[in-house]
Amino acid sequence: MADDDALFEKGLPIRREVLGADYVDASLEKADDFMMAFQRITTSWAWGMAWGDPTLDRKTRSIINLAMLTALGKIPEVKLHVKGALNNGVSVDEIRATLSHAAAYCGIPAALDAFKAAHEVLIAEGAIKAKK
Amino acid sequence: MADDDALFEKGLPIRREVLGADYVDASLEKADDFMMAFQRITTSWAWGMAWGDPTLDRKTRSIINLAMLTALGKIPEVKLHVKGALNNGVSVDEIRATLSHAAAYCGIPAALDAFKAAHEVLIAEGAIKAKK
Amino acid sequence: MADDDALFEKGLPIRREVLGADYVDASLEKADDFMMAFQRITTSWAWGMAWGDPTLDRKTRSIINLAMLTALGKIPEVKLHVKGALNNGVSVDEIRATLSHAAAYCGIPAALDAFKAAHEVLIAEGAIKAKK
Amino acid sequence: MADDDALFEKGLPIRREVLGADYVDASLEKADDFMMAFQRITTSWAWGMAWGDPTLDRKTRSIINLAMLTALGKIPEVKLHVKGALNNGVSVDEIRATLSHAAAYCGIPAALDAFKAAHEVLIAEGAIKAKK
Amino acid sequence: MADDDALFEKGLPIRREVLGADYVDASLEKADDFMMAFQRITTSWAWGMAWGDPTLDRKTRSIINLAMLTALGKIPEVKLHVKGALNNGVSVDEIRATLSHAAAYCGIPAALDAFKAAHEVLIAEGAIKAKK
Amino acid sequence: MADDDALFEKGLPIRREVLGADYVDASLEKADDFMMAFQRITTSWAWGMAWGDPTLDRKTRSIINLAMLTALGKIPEVKLHVKGALNNGVSVDEIRATLSHAAAYCGIPAALDAFKAAHEVLIAEGAIKAKK
Numbered sequence: 001m002a003d004d005d006a007l008f009e010k011g012l013p014i015r016r017e018v019l020g021a022d023y024v025d026a027s028l029e030k031a032d033d034f035m036m037a038f039q040r041i042t043t044s045w046a047w048g049m050a051w052g053d054p055t056l057d058r059k060t061r062s063i064i065n066l067a068m069l070t071a072l073g074k075i076p077e078v079k080l081h082v083k084g085a086l087n088n089g090v091s092v093d094e095i096r097a098t099l100s101h102a103a104a105y106c107g108i109p110a111a112l113d114a115f116k117a118a119h120e121v122l123i124a125e126g127a128i129k130a131k132k
Numbered sequence: 133m134a135d136d137d138a139l140f141e142k143g144l145p146i147r148r149e150v151l152g153a154d155y156v157d158a159s160l161e162k163a164d165d166f167m168m169a170f171q172r173i174t175t176s177w178a179w180g181m182a183w184g185d186p187t188l189d190r191k192t193r194s195i196i197n198l199a200m201l202t203a204l205g206k207i208p209e210v211k212l213h214v215k216g217a218l219n220n221g222v223s224v225d226e227i228r229a230t231l232s233h234a235a236a237y238c239g240i241p242a243a244l245d246a247f248k249a250a251h252e253v254l255i256a257e258g259a260i261k262a263k264k
Numbered sequence: 265m266a267d268d269d270a271l272f273e274k275g276l277p278i279r280r281e282v283l284g285a286d287y288v289d290a291s292l293e294k295a296d297d298f299m300m301a302f303q304r305i306t307t308s309w310a311w312g313m314a315w316g317d318p319t320l321d322r323k324t325r326s327i328i329n330l331a332m333l334t335a336l337g338k339i340p341e342v343k344l345h346v347k348g349a350l351n352n353g354v355s356v357d358e359i360r361a362t363l364s365h366a367a368a369y370c371g372i373p374a375a376l377d378a379f380k381a382a383h384e385v386l387i388a389e390g391a392i393k394a395k396k
Numbered sequence: 397m398a399d400d401d402a403l404f405e406k407g408l409p410i411r412r413e414v415l416g417a418d419y420v421d422a423s424l425e426k427a428d429d430f431m432m433a434f435q436r437i438t439t440s441w442a443w444g445m446a447w448g449d450p451t452l453d454r455k456t457r458s459i460i461n462l463a464m465l466t467a468l469g470k471i472p473e474v475k476l477h478v479k480g481a482l483n484n485g486v487s488v489d490e491i492r493a494t495l496s497h498a499a500a501y502c503g504i505p506a507a508l509d510a511f512k513a514a515h516e517v518l519i520a521e522g523a524i525k526a527k528k
Numbered sequence: 529m530a531d532d533d534a535l536f537e538k539g540l541p542i543r544r545e546v547l548g549a550d551y552v553d554a555s556l557e558k559a560d561d562f563m564m565a566f567q568r569i570t571t572s573w574a575w576g577m578a579w580g581d582p583t584l585d586r587k588t589r590s591i592i593n594l595a596m597l598t599a600l601g602k603i604p605e606v607k608l609h610v611k612g613a614l615n616n617g618v619s620v621d622e623i624r625a626t627l628s629h630a631a632a633y634c635g636i637p638a639a640l641d642a643f644k645a646a647h648e649v650l651i652a653e654g655a656i657k658a659k660k
Numbered sequence: 661m662a663d664d665d666a667l668f669e670k671g672l673p674i675r676r677e678v679l680g681a682d683y684v685d686a687s688l689e690k691a692d693d694f695m696m697a698f699q700r701i702t703t704s705w706a707w708g709m710a711w712g713d714p715t716l717d718r719k720t721r722s723i724i725n726l727a728m729l730t731a732l733g734k735i736p737e738v739k740l741h742v743k744g745a746l747n748n749g750v751s752v753d754e755i756r757a758t759l760s761h762a763a764a765y766c767g768i769p770a771a772l773d774a775f776k777a778a779h780e781v782l783i784a785e786g787a788i789k790a791k792k
Contacts, residue, residue: 226431251430
């Protein structure tokens with residue numbers, strides 16, 4: 001039994017619900033020993049410890065993540081969490097407002113990266129229609 | 133009339149309500165031409181453009197800011213927005229949960245700076261009692 | 265009428281002159297509501313407020329941007345502003361010197377990303393010839 | 397029993413050995429509920445998960461931290477880990493070489509902050525003598 | 529003779545002219561072996577390699593530095609380079625315009641730190657008068 | 661003779677040994693005047709000055725770089741230095757432990773980028789086998 005088993009077991013179902021069971025199960029299944037080290041850290045710490053605390057609801061955590069990942073400049077994670085935000089009931093307008101809010105604090109180049117990444121996912125997920 | 137007058141006028145009352153009228157009025161009054169350039173930028177863009185959009189409520193924007201400013205490592209702004217968060221109805225537990233959430237995404241040294249800064253303001257504002 | 269109309273109208277022609285009218289017009293035309301939020305912020309704030317202030321000439325602002333975007337690690341924006349720098353009369357040697365300057369302050373990995381991005385644009389724009 | 401108990405119990409003795417038992421015990425004892433959230437995160441994740449893995453020895457981890465915290469610009473943590481580095485057998489010359497190495501990758505302003513912080517701790521700890 | 533002697537000798541007089549001979553000589557004189565490692569790096573690379581290249585004039589390099597150090601969040605270096613900027617003929621208005629420009633790209637918290645630091649130096653240097 | 665000739669000559673053989681002679685020679689050979697400015701800075705400063713100092717061994721410097729480049733978010737450089745780390749005798753397990761260590765300090769999104777980049781190189785280099 002690993003030291004983080006309790007957190008891993010707590011985080012896994014939350015991660016599957018927010019990011020999609022197929023995506024999460026595939027990430028775990030294809031992980032070799034090297035990548036499993038990362039899979040355990042993110043599942044236990046981000047999903048078990050952070051998301052597992054009911055003090056903030058999931059919709060609020062999704063909004064936090066969009067702004068925080070824009071600040072950190074982690075664009076692949078922005079994309080992942082746009083999907084998660086839609087699953088957690090964040091509207092397209094709320095995503096737009098969150099990234100506009102982040103623009104004022106993180107600067108325009110950081111916001112550009114996040115807007116483009118979010119737009120791409122929103123089109124792909126059918127949440128907005130591509131302009132003709 | 134300056135080009136950003138409409139945004140400035142929209143942002144000023146929101147900024148006064150969130151950060152406190154005394155603090156904001158003093159910042160503007162003591163500002164010379166040099167600092168007034170910054171005062172206009174922050175009032176127009178952060179408060180008029182971002183906070184002035186009703187799509188997200190103020191409590192949510194306060195929570196976003198605590199996490200985003202932790203990511204950016206801007207500790208004096210974290211302090212200012214802990215005060216603002218209390219004014220906007222964010223509880224001490226929600227502040228704690230927001231910074232714990234940020235720890236997983238921004239790393240432990242960023243979280244340490246934010247926890248210490250928030251703790252100092254929460255004691256000063258009487259939101260938590262100093263441990264004997 | 266939107267609150268930032270005056271700044272948007274001020275910024276738009278400057279943005280078109282620096283980045284090219286075709287590029288800017290296409291960005292605006294293809295923008296749906298979601299992306300238009302970003303288009304307004306960048307046109308009004310970066311181009312209307314910042315670039316619209318005549319205190320610094322455009323050549324100096326282009327040089328600032330190359331160094332500042334290297335510091336921020338925003339490589340697609342570095343590419344855009346290498347084009348803008350050429351339009352604003354910055355020479356290839358001045359671009360090289362700006363990025364070498366940035367290397368000392370931002371570190372070698374940040375400079376590597378910027379040198380590679382700038383080189384790619386300079387070749388594409390015909391400002392330097394590809395080495396045989 | 398909390399979900400992170402196993403990691404916390406694993407990390408606590410390592411943290412006490414590296415940073416000093418007095419410092420760590422005082423941090424824990426003075427922590428109220430708000431700060432205890434951070435204490436658990438750092439003890440479990442930094443000390444239990446990361447430092448608790450024997451694959452890298454403690455001296456190497458101390459050297460990593462000096463460079464990585466310079467990159468992150470977290471100066472109070474640099475100070476803490478200069479102390480830890482001395483406890484883990486890193487020599488003054490090795491600290492100097494680590495920060496010189498970091499200068500090339502993180503840039504000169506980041507290195508300046510780290511050199512000044514390390515120097516202050518090295519004098520305070522008696523590891524180098526103040527120049528007359 | 530050290531490997532970086534040529535760069536060090538090239539950089540030293542430039543550094544003395546821009547930052548002030550008294551400040552630079554004192555930094556070198558008080559430096560012990562530990563701090564001399566940093567003194568050589570900054571003098572050789574920032575001042576010899578970067579500033580020593582005549583392709584960009586000193587006034588332009590000072591303006592670059594104000595924006596780039598704002599992006600990097602290195603506030604003690606911003607202060608140093610506000611002094612250097614005044615020595616290199618940058619006007620108070622140009623400093624204000626540079627930091628306003630940086631605000632749009634680096635975000636408002638980064639600009640706040642830089643504006644406050646610059647203002648403090650400009651008052652101390654007598655470049656602007658304290659508002660009564 | 662350029663001012664950094666001594667450092668360039670010192671750094672070049674070290675760079676060739678760590679990153680591979682073919683890769684380094686090709687980088688230098690294809691470099692035009694523009695890119696040669698960068699080639700000289702990295703060879704002289706990073707490889708001549710930093711790596712050329714025998715106070716830290718090459719294996720330790722490789723481990724430092726993996727963590728420091730994760731903190732800086734410079735993923736193409738992470739890839740380059742995973743190769744260098746293998747050349748310098750760092751094991752796959754030590755790379756995994758270094759990136760797990762970095763996760764605690766730099767946050768999970770920074771670690772994700774580094775884990776994915778390292779994994780890709782380790783597969784390509786045959787250091788780990790692709791999972792079927």
